[in-house]
Amino acid sequence: xxxxxxxxxxxxxxxxxxxxxxxxxxxxxxxxxxxxxxxxxxxxxxxxxxxxxxxxxxxxxxxxxxxxxxxxxxxxxxxxxxxxxxxxxxxxxxxxxxxxxxxxxxxxxxxxxxxxxxxxxxxxxxxxxxxxxxxxxxxxxxxxxxxxxxxxxxxxxxxxxxxxxxxxxxxxxxxxxxxxxxxxxxxxxxxxxxxxxxxxxxxxxxxxxxxxxxxxxxxxxxxxxxxxxxxxxxxxxxxxxxxxxxxxx
Numbered sequence: 255x256x257x258x259x260x261x262x263x264x265x266x267x268x269x270x271x272x273x274x275x276x277x278x279x280x281x282x283x284x285x286x287x288x289x290x291x292x293x294x295x296x297x298x299x300x301x302x303x304x305x306x307x308x309x310x311x312x313x314x315x316x317x318x319x320x321x322x323x324x325x326x327x328x329x330x331x332x333x334x335x336x337x338x339x340x341x342x343x344x345x346x347x348x349x350x351x352x353x354x355x356x357x358x359x360x361x362x363x364x365x366x367x368x369x370x371x372x373x374x375x376x377x378x379x380x381x382x383x384x385x386x387x388x389x390x391x392x393x394x395x396x397x398x399x400x401x402x403x404x405x406x407x408x409x410x411x412x413x414x415x416x417x418x419x420x421x422x423x424x425x426x427x428x429x430x431x432x433x434x435x436x437x438x439x440x441x442x443x444x445x446x447x448x449x450x451x452x453x454x455x456x457x458x459x460x461x462x463x464x465x466x467x468x469x470x471x472x473x474x475x476x477x478x479x480x481x482x483x484x485x486x487x488x489x490x491x492x493x494x495x496x497x498x499x500x501x502x503x
Contacts (some may be wrong), residue, residue, distance in 0.1 A: 272385075273473060275382070276354050281491060282419065282486070283455060283458050285405055285409060285487045286455040286456075287461070287481070287486070288420045289402060289405065289481075290306075290399065290458070290461070290463045290466065291466040291478075291481035291484070292372075292402055292481045293305060293306045293307055293402075293468050294466040295466060295470060295481075296398050298467065299379065300394055301391055301411060302314065303326075303330055303332075303395055305331065305395060305401075305402050306402040306406075307422065308421075308464070313336070314330050314431055315327060325388065328388075329391070329392060332396050333396070336397070336400045337400070338401040339398035339412070340401060340405075341403040341406055341407045343367075344390055344403060344404040344408050347363060347408075348408055348411040348442065349388075350405065356412075356496075357412070361411065361412075361492065362492040363406040364405075364407075365485065365492060367404065368489075369376075372481055372482045374455065374482075375397050376478040377393050378393070379475075379477070380475055382422060384417065405485075422456060422459060425452050425456065428452060429452040429456070432452070433449065462484075466481075
Protein backbone atom coordinates (compact mmCIF):
# COMPACT_ATOMS: atom_id res chain seq x y z
CA UNK A 255 0.00 0.00 0.00
CA UNK A 256 2.95 2.30 -0.37
CA UNK A 257 2.16 5.60 -1.99
CA UNK A 258 4.08 6.03 -5.21
CA UNK A 259 5.26 9.08 -7.06
CA UNK A 260 6.93 12.37 -6.25
CA UNK A 261 5.70 15.53 -4.66
CA UNK A 262 3.99 17.79 -7.18
CA UNK A 263 6.04 20.77 -6.09
CA UNK A 264 9.30 19.03 -7.06
CA UNK A 265 8.49 17.37 -10.38
CA UNK A 266 5.40 19.24 -11.52
CA UNK A 267 3.52 15.94 -11.58
CA UNK A 268 0.87 14.78 -9.20
CA UNK A 269 1.58 11.88 -6.89
CA UNK A 270 0.19 8.54 -7.96
CA UNK A 271 -1.38 6.48 -5.23
CA UNK A 272 -1.51 2.71 -5.13
CA UNK A 273 -4.80 3.21 -3.24
CA UNK A 274 -6.17 6.66 -4.21
CA UNK A 275 -8.63 6.81 -1.31
CA UNK A 276 -5.78 6.46 1.20
CA UNK A 277 -4.26 9.90 0.81
CA UNK A 278 -3.48 12.92 2.92
CA UNK A 279 -6.91 14.51 2.47
CA UNK A 280 -8.62 11.48 3.99
CA UNK A 281 -6.24 11.60 6.95
CA UNK A 282 -6.98 15.29 7.46
CA UNK A 283 -10.72 14.56 7.47
CA UNK A 284 -10.21 11.89 10.12
CA UNK A 285 -8.22 14.35 12.22
CA UNK A 286 -11.10 16.81 11.85
CA UNK A 287 -13.43 14.09 13.14
CA UNK A 288 -11.10 13.58 16.10
CA UNK A 289 -11.15 17.28 17.01
CA UNK A 290 -14.93 17.51 16.84
CA UNK A 291 -15.32 14.49 19.09
CA UNK A 292 -12.77 15.66 21.67
CA UNK A 293 -14.41 19.09 21.88
CA UNK A 294 -17.80 17.48 22.53
CA UNK A 295 -16.65 15.13 25.28
CA UNK A 296 -14.72 18.01 26.86
CA UNK A 297 -17.70 20.35 26.82
CA UNK A 298 -20.37 17.86 27.85
CA UNK A 299 -18.37 15.66 30.17
CA UNK A 300 -15.58 17.80 31.60
CA UNK A 301 -17.35 20.88 32.84
CA UNK A 302 -18.32 22.92 29.77
CA UNK A 303 -14.87 23.70 28.44
CA UNK A 304 -13.41 23.37 24.94
CA UNK A 305 -10.05 21.68 24.46
CA UNK A 306 -9.69 22.02 20.67
CA UNK A 307 -11.53 25.28 19.99
CA UNK A 308 -9.47 27.90 21.80
CA UNK A 309 -11.52 30.79 20.40
CA UNK A 310 -14.62 29.42 22.11
CA UNK A 311 -12.63 28.52 25.20
CA UNK A 312 -11.32 32.07 25.48
CA UNK A 313 -14.91 33.35 25.39
CA UNK A 314 -15.86 30.85 28.09
CA UNK A 315 -12.94 32.11 30.16
CA UNK A 316 -14.19 35.69 29.82
CA UNK A 317 -17.72 34.66 30.81
CA UNK A 318 -16.43 32.78 33.85
CA UNK A 319 -14.33 35.76 34.91
CA UNK A 320 -17.28 38.10 34.50
CA UNK A 321 -19.50 35.84 36.61
CA UNK A 322 -16.86 35.13 39.21
CA UNK A 323 -17.09 31.38 38.57
CA UNK A 324 -13.54 30.55 39.66
CA UNK A 325 -13.84 26.79 39.17
CA UNK A 326 -14.82 27.42 35.54
CA UNK A 327 -12.02 29.98 35.20
CA UNK A 328 -9.53 27.32 36.30
CA UNK A 329 -10.88 24.81 33.79
CA UNK A 330 -10.61 27.30 30.94
CA UNK A 331 -7.10 28.33 31.94
CA UNK A 332 -6.01 24.70 32.28
CA UNK A 333 -7.35 24.02 28.77
CA UNK A 334 -5.55 27.04 27.32
CA UNK A 335 -2.26 26.15 28.98
CA UNK A 336 -2.57 22.52 27.96
CA UNK A 337 -3.25 23.51 24.37
CA UNK A 338 -0.17 25.75 24.28
CA UNK A 339 1.97 22.94 25.71
CA UNK A 340 0.61 20.62 23.03
CA UNK A 341 1.36 23.13 20.27
CA UNK A 342 4.91 23.55 21.57
CA UNK A 343 5.35 19.78 21.73
CA UNK A 344 3.99 19.36 18.23
CA UNK A 345 6.22 22.12 16.86
CA UNK A 346 9.25 20.52 18.50
CA UNK A 347 8.48 17.12 16.97
CA UNK A 348 7.61 18.24 13.43
CA UNK A 349 9.81 21.33 13.02
CA UNK A 350 12.22 19.33 10.85
CA UNK A 351 9.40 18.10 8.61
CA UNK A 352 10.55 18.22 4.99
CA UNK A 353 8.11 20.59 3.22
CA UNK A 354 8.74 18.72 -0.03
CA UNK A 355 7.16 15.61 1.43
CA UNK A 356 3.38 15.31 1.53
CA UNK A 357 3.65 13.41 4.82
CA UNK A 358 6.87 12.71 6.69
CA UNK A 359 7.94 10.35 9.43
CA UNK A 360 7.93 13.31 11.83
CA UNK A 361 4.22 13.77 11.22
CA UNK A 362 3.56 10.07 11.76
CA UNK A 363 5.45 10.13 15.06
CA UNK A 364 3.42 13.10 16.28
CA UNK A 365 0.20 11.28 15.41
CA UNK A 366 1.50 8.21 17.25
CA UNK A 367 1.91 10.28 20.40
CA UNK A 368 -1.62 11.58 19.91
CA UNK A 369 -2.91 8.00 19.75
CA UNK A 370 -1.25 7.16 23.07
CA UNK A 371 -2.52 10.33 24.77
CA UNK A 372 -6.07 9.83 23.48
CA UNK A 373 -5.88 6.25 24.72
CA UNK A 374 -5.20 7.53 28.23
CA UNK A 375 -7.97 10.12 27.83
CA UNK A 376 -10.43 7.43 26.78
CA UNK A 377 -9.35 5.24 29.69
CA UNK A 378 -9.86 8.12 32.10
CA UNK A 379 -13.28 8.77 30.59
CA UNK A 380 -14.27 5.13 31.02
CA UNK A 381 -13.01 4.85 34.61
CA UNK A 382 -14.36 8.17 35.82
CA UNK A 383 -17.68 8.19 37.58
CA UNK A 384 -20.26 10.91 36.97
CA UNK A 385 -18.97 12.60 40.12
CA UNK A 386 -15.47 13.56 39.04
CA UNK A 387 -13.36 15.42 41.52
CA UNK A 388 -12.15 18.79 40.32
CA UNK A 389 -8.59 17.47 40.20
CA UNK A 390 -9.60 14.50 38.05
CA UNK A 391 -11.62 16.72 35.77
CA UNK A 392 -8.78 19.18 35.28
CA UNK A 393 -6.38 16.33 34.66
CA UNK A 394 -8.52 15.05 31.80
CA UNK A 395 -8.99 18.59 30.48
CA UNK A 396 -5.26 19.28 30.30
CA UNK A 397 -4.62 15.90 28.63
CA UNK A 398 -7.30 16.54 26.00
CA UNK A 399 -5.99 20.06 25.39
CA UNK A 400 -2.40 18.85 24.97
CA UNK A 401 -3.60 16.31 22.42
CA UNK A 402 -5.47 18.97 20.45
CA UNK A 403 -2.56 21.40 20.58
CA UNK A 404 -0.25 18.68 19.29
CA UNK A 405 -2.64 17.91 16.45
CA UNK A 406 -3.05 21.58 15.60
CA UNK A 407 0.70 22.13 15.24
CA UNK A 408 1.03 18.94 13.21
CA UNK A 409 -1.72 19.82 10.72
CA UNK A 410 -0.36 23.35 10.27
CA UNK A 411 3.03 21.84 9.44
CA UNK A 412 1.44 19.87 6.60
CA UNK A 413 1.05 23.21 4.84
CA UNK A 414 -2.34 22.52 3.23
CA UNK A 415 -3.87 25.83 2.19
CA UNK A 416 -6.46 27.12 4.66
CA UNK A 417 -6.73 23.84 6.56
CA UNK A 418 -6.94 23.53 10.33
CA UNK A 419 -8.68 20.80 12.29
CA UNK A 420 -9.05 22.96 15.41
CA UNK A 421 -9.19 26.59 14.19
CA UNK A 422 -12.54 26.29 12.42
CA UNK A 423 -13.22 30.05 12.38
CA UNK A 424 -10.10 30.76 10.36
CA UNK A 425 -10.80 27.90 7.97
CA UNK A 426 -14.35 29.09 7.36
CA UNK A 427 -13.02 32.59 6.68
CA UNK A 428 -10.58 31.22 4.11
CA UNK A 429 -13.31 29.06 2.59
CA UNK A 430 -15.81 31.91 2.25
CA UNK A 431 -13.32 34.40 0.81
CA UNK A 432 -12.23 31.68 -1.60
CA UNK A 433 -15.81 31.15 -2.79
CA UNK A 434 -16.15 34.89 -3.36
CA UNK A 435 -12.90 34.87 -5.33
CA UNK A 436 -14.29 32.14 -7.57
CA UNK A 437 -17.45 34.16 -8.22
CA UNK A 438 -15.44 37.32 -8.86
CA UNK A 439 -12.16 36.02 -10.30
CA UNK A 440 -8.98 37.76 -9.20
CA UNK A 441 -5.41 37.50 -10.37
CA UNK A 442 -4.90 34.61 -7.99
CA UNK A 443 -8.00 32.45 -7.90
CA UNK A 444 -8.12 29.76 -5.20
CA UNK A 445 -7.72 26.10 -5.97
CA UNK A 446 -11.14 24.45 -6.05
CA UNK A 447 -9.73 21.30 -4.47
CA UNK A 448 -8.53 23.36 -1.48
CA UNK A 449 -12.00 24.87 -1.06
CA UNK A 450 -13.60 21.43 -1.30
CA UNK A 451 -11.31 20.09 1.41
CA UNK A 452 -11.95 23.10 3.67
CA UNK A 453 -15.70 22.72 3.36
CA UNK A 454 -15.53 18.98 3.90
CA UNK A 455 -13.41 19.30 7.05
CA UNK A 456 -16.05 21.65 8.47
CA UNK A 457 -18.86 19.21 7.65
CA UNK A 458 -16.94 16.29 9.16
CA UNK A 459 -16.28 18.33 12.31
CA UNK A 460 -20.03 18.97 12.66
CA UNK A 461 -20.95 15.34 12.00
CA UNK A 462 -18.45 14.21 14.61
CA UNK A 463 -19.98 16.61 17.13
CA UNK A 464 -23.49 15.31 16.40
CA UNK A 465 -22.55 11.63 16.65
CA UNK A 466 -20.40 12.08 19.76
CA UNK A 467 -23.14 14.08 21.50
CA UNK A 468 -25.67 11.33 20.76
CA UNK A 469 -23.31 8.71 22.13
CA UNK A 470 -22.53 10.78 25.22
CA UNK A 471 -26.24 11.00 25.95
CA UNK A 472 -27.20 7.42 25.20
CA UNK A 473 -24.04 5.29 25.31
CA UNK A 474 -21.68 7.26 27.52
CA UNK A 475 -18.85 4.71 27.52
CA UNK A 476 -18.60 4.75 23.72
CA UNK A 477 -18.34 8.52 23.27
CA UNK A 478 -14.60 8.76 23.91
CA UNK A 479 -13.81 5.85 21.59
CA UNK A 480 -14.71 7.63 18.34
CA UNK A 481 -11.84 10.18 18.44
CA UNK A 482 -9.43 7.43 19.49
CA UNK A 483 -10.50 5.16 16.64
CA UNK A 484 -10.23 7.97 14.08
CA UNK A 485 -6.72 9.02 15.05
CA UNK A 486 -5.58 5.39 15.31
CA UNK A 487 -6.72 4.83 11.73
CA UNK A 488 -4.73 7.91 10.68
CA UNK A 489 -1.62 6.57 12.40
CA UNK A 490 -1.92 3.08 10.90
CA UNK A 491 -2.56 4.37 7.39
CA UNK A 492 0.38 6.78 7.69
CA UNK A 493 2.67 3.98 8.89
CA UNK A 494 1.73 1.79 5.94
CA UNK A 495 1.29 4.26 3.11
CA UNK A 496 4.11 6.66 3.97
CA UNK A 497 6.64 4.17 5.32
CA UNK A 498 9.26 5.10 2.73
CA UNK A 499 9.14 8.73 3.90
CA UNK A 500 9.70 7.66 7.50
CA UNK A 501 13.13 6.33 6.62
CA UNK A 502 14.14 9.60 4.98
CA UNK A 503 12.71 12.05 7.50
